[in-house]
Amino acid sequence: MDGEKKISGMKNVFLCIVSLAVMCILLFPIYWIFVTSLKTEKEIFQIPPTFWPQALNLKSYAAQVETGDFNMFQSFANSFLISVGATLISVVLSVPASYGIAKFRFKGKKVVLLGFLVTQMLPVAVLLTPMFIMFRNMHMYNTPWAAMLADATIGIPFSVLILKNYFASIPGDLEEAARIDGCNRFAAFIRVLIPIAKPGVMVCAIFSFLYAWGDLAYGMTFILDQQKRPITAGIFNFMGQYGTKWSYLTAFAIVTIIPVAIIFIFMQKYIISGMTSGAVKG
């Protein structure tokens, strides 16, 4: 509550130590599965538990490549394909839609906005069965398309609502200037407005990707074959079959976190901006 005032001296040191302690406690679970993934199955069950592996064991990662049944790298590739596809659909549809909502006063705008707001609240349970029937009729059941199309429905409303604020904050003069220079409105949108709204587009792309990457319900319901399933469904299946093989399970989990961690390290500012501008998890 001391706001802008910089805190210095002993108090600063004290607060730093407390904050590091809080961080260690809250992030311990992540550290713990990481260490576990590097241990042998025997060491995992050892009492007292070791906080760093006695002997580094990378077998849990290597073994996955060899065995065909639960190849986590295959699942990883599936998830990647599905998430990138969902992100593309979401961004391509949301960018013009949010521009339209921000800059035009068309009839029925309120209904459209309300629609996007409400879809963010929907429980997945409402959509699963009808979507399941729909994808079967469309012959997309058990293909990555089903998960991709379904995952995009989480990204779109989020992206539209975030991006519309970005577009609304761009002054109308800029658009005017582009039109005087001979651009029509669409060209001005493509050449002038989208580049300015780029940080917003990044936020949308990142969140659409993360939503799709984290999805379990759609992936496991619409895709039947283990070889085609996303990585989250892969972990779930693996847990069901080898519930206590913790070295493999934690390795699986770490591989799933990798893209999230990469995004987190390199694009943290987008994440915080996305979360605070009404960002909500699907």
Add this chain to the structure above:
Amino acid sequence: MKRIKQFFRYDNVGWLYVFPAFAYMLYFVGYPILQNIILSFQDVTMRTLTSPDKPFAGLQNYIEIFQDKVFRTSLTNTLVFTVSCLVVQFLIGFALALFFNRNFKIAKPVRGLLMMPWMIPITVTALMFKFIFGTDVGILNYILSSLGLIKENIEWLTTPGTAMFAVICANVWIGIPFNMILISTGLTTIPKELYESASIDGAGKVQTFFKITLPLLRPTIESVLILGFIYTFKVFDLVYVMTGGGPVNSTHMLSTYSYKLSFEMFKYSKGSAVANVLLIILLIVGSFYLRATKEED
């Protein structure tokens, strides 16, 4: 023709931009919701799932689920789960937001790192907590017994009461960053001058908190709690992966029970009815949020 021309004059051109996304959502979300409502008034099983004519059942499914003990348990469980999570994650999130709002050296980067739990795929979080709460392998039992708090290892996930405790803990872990970051943003909107003049007037820390911080944060707190309710109430992945609704239905939520009815027992219509009850509750709570955001605009 003239009418069409008139429609596209002025701002109705906006529709051209909005239409693709709107149509997509209508087709992949709007239409399924309608289908789900229809489904809940029919009697659909494995055999009739994709056939064009499905037998009409009227209110039968709804009557049956309200007589169903597991449904009622799931409803209570979802409420208990949601309220417990909301209270705990809000208090911890609030405390952390206040703490990291102080301008010490590493406040910002550490707060940034604390976002991690929110971003990790929920399936991984579920696995993580299943491991931590494990009976023989779990670190929690080890810590508790080395502190002398327990004599025998607790079977957290296979005992009804403790299983609920475990899923609540896991969900709170995800919810803390969400609460913390939204309240942090709310705190930055409070003008600094207010605190300065309060301290000149000789107000203590506790007094400033209750007289300035809390009242000015009210809109933030409201939206955090309503949004939190919505996202917690529809929990699915976390519970489905951690306990699957067990032991003895003690952690079944409306969403997991609906999934079980539809995709494990193939009682699609009953599953849809349960999902619709969940939807109605969410829409009622959500309407408060919509009203709040409307006031902002």
